[in-house]
Amino acid sequence: MAADITYAPVQRRFFTPGVCVLLALMATAMALAVYRFIFGLESVTNLTNQYPWGLWIGVDVATGVALAAGGFTTSALAHIFHRKRFEAVVRPALLTAMLGYTFVGLGLMLDLGRYYNIWHPAWPTMWQGNSVLFEVGMCVMAYLTVLYSEFAPIVCERFIGRVNLPGRLASWNGTVDRMLRSVNGTLGRVMFLLIIAGVVLSCMHQSSLGALMLIAPYKMHALWYTPILPLLFLMSAIAVGYPMVVFESMLASRSFGRKPEMDVLTPLSAFIPIFLGIYLVTKTADLLMRDVYPLVFEGSFQSFMFLLEMGGGVVLPFAMLLSSRMRRSPRMLFSASMLVVLGVLVNRINVFLVAYRPPRAESAYIPSVAEVLITAGLIATLMLVYRVMVTLFPVLPKEHPAALPGEN
Template structure:
């Protein structure tokens, strides 16, 4: 009945073992963080309380996990059923990305043993963007589990449950579109309250949520192309390039919207001249824009859009662009005042790399043991 299948194959391959080493090192430092406190592992300080654990693991990590969101949009809202084969692996990647983002939020949480406070309505501060992000992400992780559960239920053959789920799934799919729209935009809104600390080129105030959600969608489409391409090379099977190229076209449209919006906002806020200042911020802005425009140019040409290699390069460029947009705003050009500086420590980076390794390892295990990837007709 399913059009998906597990790929099977050996789990403990050499790359898997190498990733395992990185994961173990990362976990070691996470343990150290819990025993000795955050300062022992991370370089965060009074001016930069949010380091890469927040900015990469949560802000960028969840944006990279927007594949499920982007596809849910495409497949269910705009009724493009032919992308169905891509949905399940994208949902898996999203689930892993969000779950580990949630885990990242826990070990980055200074008073993690009181995390439940955010779940107690009496504590809620409705003015707080963070509250919206926290609750929304928590809820979305549950929604992702439900959305992905058919894969697991198929594996154990729970047909009754599947039937029930099928009846209500539409509601969770709708939630799966709504919730990321909410918290991905809110991740941008977090920047508003930081005011002057965010570089003027990135501090667009009330436009933050719009830019955040558009760039999250761009990253969502890119990560679908990225994963599908890598899976294709890794596990073989029918090339999905024709399908992916259309997604690339959508991403291109979004990028044009994004870049145009950035420029229009900067002009309207009278800050366009800062691009030519020649300082660090302006260089990072130009670099970021180049990473957005380069893939847009590649994807504009139908022939290069059909080229799997170029499509992948465009996708990765978009991922870097979206990540850099967030890194720039939250860290690179973030200026809390004279004297503050931040660069992650080796242990801090190892934790993040460890989390990425765990994510990839988990993805590999699941696609090998559960019906996730689309069954290739040739197989």
């Protein structure tokens, strides 16, 4: 495969019916968010003293972090293991990760009772090294910095030699250009350090996120409460990295009326059944070793959700992607990847919400309509910003007008 890929901003009409739907979702969520900040958490959420964590932690934060794993898994593949043929998906995955983590932060701000204290964990006098959440918080902050640094060269690339400030500011063009070149050069020299740091930080907090619920042994359902939950979280994050890249790449191709990049996605998807297989074996061994496998068929809501998570999100896509014919079919590859993505979503919801059964709770937590709308709005906003970013910056590979129909 050619390593010299050129990237270009996408040139397409920005407003489509889909974009209008996203805008409507965003506006609704913004109105509700304003309401939440004025009237408090009680006014919009169904959170209680028994269920202090709800949809926003389970989906916006925990699932958001997991689904941003495409960033570190592709950068590891292309830049550390040096598989240059996958270079084409690194930038969109990086953008998704950067936006994903940014929105994790936004979602967290909505959920925190004292959101203006969000910087406290970074303040040395308040460090609390026993807390798993402290480790998660520090890693996420550090990784967000790495992601922005990794993306900065793309911004530089867009403007270097093309700085054209309006009006009287034009006299600064040369200075800004030199600054961009210097930032770009510096980052270029330390980029390999940042790339490795990004992978290490990801492994650390993806696993620690799984350790969070281990502090509640008397509230968690045994199907999910296992001391190797951190390992399972790391494995599932790695397993969902490439499916997420495939999923969003094909979604973006479709939205922009481009050909799906099957020449990259099909070989990339060959890794997926390997990671899913490792996860499946580990999870099964865990259930057998802890002697809790009869609970899988206990007929409770929890057991149903477990079967949904493992059957629909792991076993089915694993079986599908074992076949190279399926991996070459855009439709099947898209479906299987979406199943893995949904599987991780269900898994994180299961761990943070379904498995959590405090004995004193009078009724189960069910998210309010407003909670769901805010989560939907955050996802919609993320998609909109993604669309803006790929039209402004060279993130997606440049289209070859004469490209052959690369698919059959």
